[in-house]
Amino acid sequence: MAKVPPEKELVSYSLKPDTTAEWMDTPTEFREGMFCHAAKPKDIETVDFPNPHKWSPTDEDWGLPENWKEIILDGMKDRLDKYRSFRLFMDVCVRCGACADKCHFFMGTGDPKNMPVLRAELLRSIYRRYFTTSGKLFGKLVGARDLTEDVLKEWWYYFFQCTECRRCSAFCPYGIDQAEITIMGRELINLLGLNTEWISGPVANCYMKGNHVGLEPQTIVSNIEFLMEDLEDITGKHIEPSFNRKGAEILFVVPSGDYYADPGIYTFMGYLLLFDHLGLDYTLSTYASEGGNFGFFTSNEMAKRLNAKIYAEAKRLGVKWIIGGECGHMWRVMNQYMDTWNGPADFLEVPKSPITGTVFENAASTKMIHITEFTADLIYHNKLKFDKSRNDHLVVTYHDSCNTARAMGLLEEPRYILKNICNNFYEMPEETIREKTLCCGSGSGLNAGEDMELRMRGGFPRAEAVREVRDKYGVNTLTNICAIDRASFPALMDYWVPGVRVAGVHELVANALILDENDDRQLDMRMEELPSAVAKRKAEEAARAAAEAEAARVAEADGEAKEGDAE
Amino acid sequence: MKVVGPLIVVVLLAALAWCCTEYLHWYALFGIVIPYVAVVLLIVGLVVRIVRWARSAVPFRIPTTCGQQKSLPWIKQAKLDNPSSKAGVFGRMVLEVLTFRSLFRNNKVEKRDSKLGYTSAKWLFLGALLFHWSMLIIVIRHLRLALEPVPDFLVVLEQADGFLQVGLPLLYISDVLIVVGLVFLLARRLTIKKVRYISLSVDFFPLFLLLGIAISGIVMRYAFRVDIAGVKEVVLGLLTFHPVSPDQLSTILFVHLFLVCVLMVYFPWSKLMHAPGIFMSPTRNLANNSREVRHVNPWNYPVKVHTYAEYQEEYGEKMKSVGLPLDPEVVSTNG
Numbered sequence: 093m094a095k096v097p098p099e100k101e102l103v104s105y106s107l108k109p110d111t112t113a114e115w116m117d118t119p120t121e122f123r124e125g126m127f128c129h130a131a132k133p134k135d136i137e138t139v140d141f142p143n144p145h146k147w148s149p150t151d152e153d154w155g156l157p158e159n160w161k162e163i164i165l166d167g168m169k170d171r172l173d174k175y176r177s178f179r180l181f182m183d184v185c186v187r188c189g190a191c192a193d194k195c196h197f198f199m200g201t202g203d204p205k206n207m208p209v210l211r212a213e214l215l216r217s218i219y220r221r222y223f224t225t226s227g228k229l230f231g232k233l234v235g236a237r238d239l240t241e242d243v244l245k246e247w248w249y250y251f252f253q254c255t256e257c258r259r260c261s262a263f264c265p266y267g268i269d270q271a272e273i274t275i276m277g278r279e280l281i282n283l284l285g286l287n288t289e290w291i292s293g294p295v296a297n298c299y300m301k302g303n304h305v306g307l308e309p310q311t312i313v314s315n316i317e318f319l320m321e322d323l324e325d326i327t328g329k330h331i332e333p334s335f336n337r338k339g340a341e342i343l344f345v346v347p348s349g350d351y352y353a354d355p356g357i358y359t360f361m362g363y364l365l366l367f368d369h370l371g372l373d374y375t376l377s378t379y380a381s382e383g384g385n386f387g388f389f390t391s392n393e394m395a396k397r398l399n400a401k402i403y404a405e406a407k408r409l410g411v412k413w414i415i416g417g418e419c420g421h422m423w424r425v426m427n428q429y430m431d432t433w434n435g436p437a438d439f440l441e442v443p444k445s446p447i448t449g450t451v452f453e454n455a456a457s458t459k460m461i462h463i464t465e466f467t468a469d470l471i472y473h474n475k476l477k478f479d480k481s482r483n484d485h486l487v488v489t490y491h492d493s494c495n496t497a498r499a500m501g502l503l504e505e506p507r508y509i510l511k512n513i514c515n516n517f518y519e520m521p522e523e524t525i526r527e528k529t530l531c532c533g534s535g536s537g538l539n540a541g542e543d544m545e546l547r548m549r550g551g552f553p554r555a556e557a558v559r560e561v562r563d564k565y566g567v568n569t570l571t572n573i574c575a576i577d578r579a580s581f582p583a584l585m586d587y588w589v590p591g592v593r594v595a596g597v598h599e600l601v602a603n604a605l606i607l608d609e610n611d612d613r614q615l616d617m618r619m620e621e622l623p624s625a626v627a628k629r630k631a632e633e634a635a636r637a638a639a640e641a642e643a644a645r646v647a648e649a650d651g652e653a654k655e656g657d658a659e
Numbered sequence: 660m661k662v663v664g665p666l667i668v669v670v671l672l673a674a675l676a677w678c679c680t681e682y683l684h685w686y687a688l689f690g691i692v693i694p695y696v697a698v699v700l701l702i703v704g705l706v707v708r709i710v711r712w713a714r715s716a717v718p719f720r721i722p723t724t725c726g727q728q729k730s731l732p733w734i735k736q737a738k739l740d741n742p743s744s745k746a747g748v749f750g751r752m753v754l755e756v757l758t759f760r761s762l763f764r765n766n767k768v769e770k771r772d773s774k775l776g777y778t779s780a781k782w783l784f785l786g787a788l789l790f791h792w793s794m795l796i797i798v799i800r801h802l803r804l805a806l807e808p809v810p811d812f813l814v815v816l817e818q819a820d821g822f823l824q825v826g827l828p829l830l831y832i833s834d835v836l837i838v839v840g841l842v843f844l845l846a847r848r849l850t851i852k853k854v855r856y857i858s859l860s861v862d863f864f865p866l867f868l869l870l871g872i873a874i875s876g877i878v879m880r881y882a883f884r885v886d887i888a889g890v891k892e893v894v895l896g897l898l899t900f901h902p903v904s905p906d907q908l909s910t911i912l913f914v915h916l917f918l919v920c921v922l923m924v925y926f927p928w929s930k931l932m933h934a935p936g937i938f939m940s941p942t943r944n945l946a947n948n949s950r951e952v953r954h955v956n957p958w959n960y961p962v963k964v965h966t967y968a969e970y971q972e973e974y975g976e977k978m979k980s981v982g983l984p985l986d987p988e989v990v991s992t993n994g
Contacts, residue, residue: 103773111856140963174958176715177941183712184936187862189854190761190783193768199775209857226861226928233664235859261723265755265762265787266933267942269723299965300973309974310981335983378983379970392718393962400964408967408986427947428721432954454730454743458950465730472733499721501728501741501947508734523766523777527725527740553768556775 096125096544096587102552105202107193115210116217116237120246122149125545127249128538131292136285138296139394143285149248154241160284161239165222167280172223177272182219184266185212191260191270196531197253200549208260208270211250215277218243248286251277253546255535256389256421257494262527274536279391287390290540294386298398303348303382309335312378315352316360323361326615327607331368333376336409340375341446343406346417347384347575350596356578358617359418359596363463366598369607370447370470374415380405383422384575388429389537396433399425402460403434413443414460418596420493420574421535423462427500431458448473462496464505464573464597471512478604482616483514484623486569486593486600489561490519491554491581492529493574503527506573506597513604518565524557534580547580548587555588562589570594662849665864669871669918676917681910689913690905694897697920704927705935712939718956720949723942725764743948752944756937759784759791786847790840793833794869796820797876800833804887804894826881834877841870865931868922875915883911 096102127149136144145155157163172179191208193199198206205211213235220227220236227236237243254274261269281287287295297306307315313335320331334340344367350360367374380401387394406414416426431437440459443452450469452461470476490510496502503526510517524530533550561567570581570592581594603616614625621629679685726737742748754760767780800817803809821829845866848858879885889907896903905913926932938944968989971978975985 099773107768107770108852109856111852115856172715174716174718176712176717176939177721179715180712180936180939180941183708184930184933184940186930186933187854187857187859188762188783188787189851189857190765192853192857199768199770204853204856207853207857213857224928234861258723261942262725263761263764265759266937267723267761267940269721269942272721272942302970308977309983310977313981313983336978336986337984338986378974378978379967397962397964400962401967404964404967408989426950428949429719431949432719432956432959436953450731452730453951454728454948455950457953460950468734469731472731498723498725501724501726501737502730503727504734505730521777528764528766553775556773 096548099587102545102548105200107199107202109202109204111204115204115213116232118205119242120205120249122245122249123545126543127252127546128288128290128540128543131285131287131289133285135289135292135296136287139299139397141285141287141292141394142283145285147286149245154245154284154286156241156244156284160244163283164239164244164280167283168219168223168276171276171279172219175272175276177269178276181212181268181273182216182223185209185216185268187213188265190263190265191268194260194263195270196255196257196259196533196553197546197550199530200533200552203253205246205250206253208254211254212268212270212273214243214247214250215273244281244284247277248281251281252288252538253550255494255531255533255538255550257531257535258498259494259528259531262498275388275392278389282391282394288537288540291386291389291537294537295390295394295398298382298386301381302377302379302401303351304384304386305348305352307348307351307381309378312351312376312381316376319351319357319361320364322619323365323617326617326619327365327611327613329365329368329607331364333364333368334374335376335378337375338409340373340409341412342372342374343380343402343409343411343414344374344376344417345380345383345402345414346376347419347422348382349384349575349579350417351381353579355582355594355599355618356575356596358599358602359578361617362596362598362600362602363417365602365607366467366476366605369605370475372446375409375411377405377409383416383419383426385422385425386537388421388425392429395425395429399430400434402430403437406437406459407439412441413455414440415443415463415466416460417463418573418575418598420495420576422495422575423502424495424499426458426460430460445469447475462502462505462573464502464509467598467601468505468508471509477606478513479606480513480515480604481624482603482622483600484516485616485620485626486514486595487516487518487565487567488514488569488571488600489517489558489567490525490597491532491558491570491572491574491577492525493572493577494529494531494535496573497527497529501527502573506571509597509601510571513600516565518561518567520557520561524554530554530557532574532577532580532584534584535576539576539580544583548584551580551584552588555584558585558592559589562592568592569600571597571600573597661858661860662863665860666867668864669867672868672921673871673875673914673918676914677910680913684906686904686906686908686913689917690893690908691897691902693920694916697923701923701926704924708927708932709935709939712936716957717941717945718958719941720945720947720954721941722945722947724947728947742946743951744946748944748946752938755943759787762787782843783847786840786843789836790844793837793840796833797831797837800831804891805898807891807895828880828884830881834873834880837873838870838877841866841873845870861929865922865925865929868918868925872915872918872922875911875918879909879911879915883909885909885912 133144147155217237256271294304350356387398437459443461530553534547585592724741726740729736729743738747762784765780769776820831893905
């Protein structure tokens with residue numbers, strides 16, 4: 093892992109960047125800690141992508157094929173015809189600058205090429221040069237430039253300094269979405285075999301083994317058994333989830349980080365405790381063992397190839413509908429892409445909660461609902477009993493993940509749940525939540541170790557907002573519904589806002605959920621004592637101490653009396 | 660250079676029209692031929708560009724959602740910022756086009772040591788609104804020259820626009836505001852370092868051109884006192900394809916008209932296409948209902964996947980070892 097400079101050094105940048113030289117004349121400097129390792133050839137080969145080869149971003153020679161320019165320009169032409177978004181966003185920007193200070197990477201680095209408008213111009217300048225008459229005629233005068241290896245490297249550096257969070261798009265008067273431009277840019281880069289290791293590795297894993305981390309079926313099962321043992325220690329309930337079970341009513345798909353990595357595992361325990369409590373007829377799948385989709389950070393085709401297993405497995409198992417776990421980009425894919433890619437899911441039924449009878453009409457075609465929609469509906473219908481005080485040790489704030497906020501609009505469901513399961517809930521400043529939420533800085537496949545400085549910088553605006561509520565209300569828990577958040581926030585919090593823990597919403601649901609009248613558990617999902625248990629223990633300790641003190645006093649008094657007697 | 664260059668070009672264009680009419684008396688060229696050509700090029704250009712956009716597919720339903728989705732009936736949906744129906748999309752587009760709703764959302768981030776602060780930033784929104792609305796009113800006012808008799812709504816609009824009752828002829832508020840708007844937009848491009856840095860020559864050119872058009876129009880009305888009746892005769896002649904000789908019109912009118920012609924020719928090949936473009940933006944003009952109604956990608960094609968059968972083939976033994984059920988119904992395509 094790259095060493096991150098101390099905080100003082102990291103915040104020494106200015107949001108008023110040096111603008112003396114024109115941006116086209118400013119060469120790109122590859123700074124250590126700001127980029128990921130190059131993809132390994134074997135991972136590229138696994139999915140039959142072009143030009144697998146050994147290379148490094150710091151090399152002078154990137155091992156490009158002879159005709160690389162032709163490949164890129166043909167690739168652009170193809171995509172200009174296939175995506176209206178791409179063509180339109182190349183044409184209509186007026187460079188008003190509204191997006192300039194909306195990007196967390198600009199806000200955390202001050203690098204002008206991280207202003208969304210300029211990151212887009214990196215590609216637009218090439219579009220003008222080769223696809224517009226004025227660009228062909230007037231060149232630099234109208235913002236056009238030749239495609240060179242330096243331009244390609246610049247693309248690579250900056251398209252992997254964008255988390256496809258869409259914040260710029262919310263503020264753009266024409267809705268120009270840098271995520272779309274980054275997606276196209278990364279597709280083009282992938283035509284030359286230039287992916288990052290942190291994206292291509294999980295893609296290859298997910299393709300072959302069904303999940304990003306490459307867990308094989310037996311490992312998934314044993315990991316989950318291990319988690320269920322912990323859950324039994326906490327709640328006294330023995331839970332045996334089913335896998336790959338035909339005829340179950342519901343297929344449950346989660347991001348694979350929840351199977352094995354702290355703190356995602358606590359969220360996973362939360363899901364399963366809830367489902368078991370409800371007696372839900374569901375199954376997990378080791379084949380469709382990943383809801384997330386790093387293919388989405390590679391190309392649309394790759395994303396579709398990885399996503400195909402969800403419906404295929406639902407069909408094979410003969411389930412009726414699908415619930416998806418807490419994950420951000422997974423839900424962008426499920427909400428805006430899955431049905432189009434791999435539907436129609438006419439072999440499934442419109443999701444209907446077996447507990448409340450609610451029919452989820454908003455998922456009438458896709459047949460997949462978000463677990464917070466499911467749980468919020470349960471709470472609204474009084475189907476769950478909670479002991480909020482079990483979360484009293486947590487002072488909670490909530491981070492909207494970019495994709496559920498700006499590519500879905502799932503804003504109230506998680507908040508409704510949180511307000512019903514804990515007593516201490518505080519929102520971060522208005523400009524940093526809901527549709528204006530700030531990215532964790534590690535989305536879209538940037539959550540590697542070697543680019544830690546980039547992640548700390550990109551996450552700084554979010555961390556700053558957390559710090560504000562920590563200082564104001566004593567917030568110590570940052571909840572979210574995103575696996576990349578759960579994976580990346582701990583490092584971000586440790587760096588900027590130490591003392592703040594990171595948790596999924598369903599971890600807190602499980603803490604507060606009253607299973608039955610005998611449920612007097614003493615531990616939360618992390619096996620830490622619950623506030624009531626702490627209070628009880630402290631009271632007992634105090635009582636014991638008082639009793640001991642009393643005994644000592646009596647003994648002393650007795651002693652004195654005896655001494656007196658002796659006199 | 661990217662600032663001065665466009666300014667010089669606009670000045671030269673104005674000078675060209677002035678010289679060619681004042682000294683060379685090419686009235687027919689500047690009063691009849693060029694306007695016809697410009698209108699044709701505008702229409703052809705618009706059609707070509709819009710058709711080109713329209714021919715690019717919309718493979719996915721990708722609205723940028725800026726509010727609560729439609730989900731459970733008791734959760735209040737943000738119907739305009741996250742529309743799920745055509746009516747909602749219509750409302751969102753109307754607000755976007757007429758009131759610049761996204762720009763209204765704008766804020767400004769400021770950094771003080773290790774703190775970030777967000778402040779309101781409405782100036783761009785106000786400046787843009789000022790310019791675009793003035794422009795719209797002025798264009799509508801110009802219909803007076805093309806319509807006989809002048810419809811009532813135009814008379815009302817003119818009275819409203821001139822309600823300050825200053826000067827003779829009456830001062831139109833829109834004339835003042837368009838110049839204020841344009842000067843503001845120009846000034847922020849010049850003075851805000853970040854904006855100047857991202858600006859290209861093609862960002863300055865339309866500003867100078869529009870300023871040229873506005874100023875030539877204003878001096879024509881208030882200083883040169885052009886003969887409106889004569890102008891109307893010429894315009895009606897052009898519109899009915901029976902052009903009248905424009906010899907009698909004053910030179911400043913030719914300057915104004917020529918700059919408008921330049922704008923018409925330039926428009927379809929420039930960033931000014933943001934005006935029709937906004938209507939076609941997939942992040943704004945689509946409903947967020949892709950889970951409810953399937954969106955079809957016209958070029959969707961089959962892709963290579965790793966099937967369950969292959970997976971079971973590869974991991975069957977390991978699956979058996981932990982008691983996972985094997986599916987007897989699947990046959991691997993590999994085996």
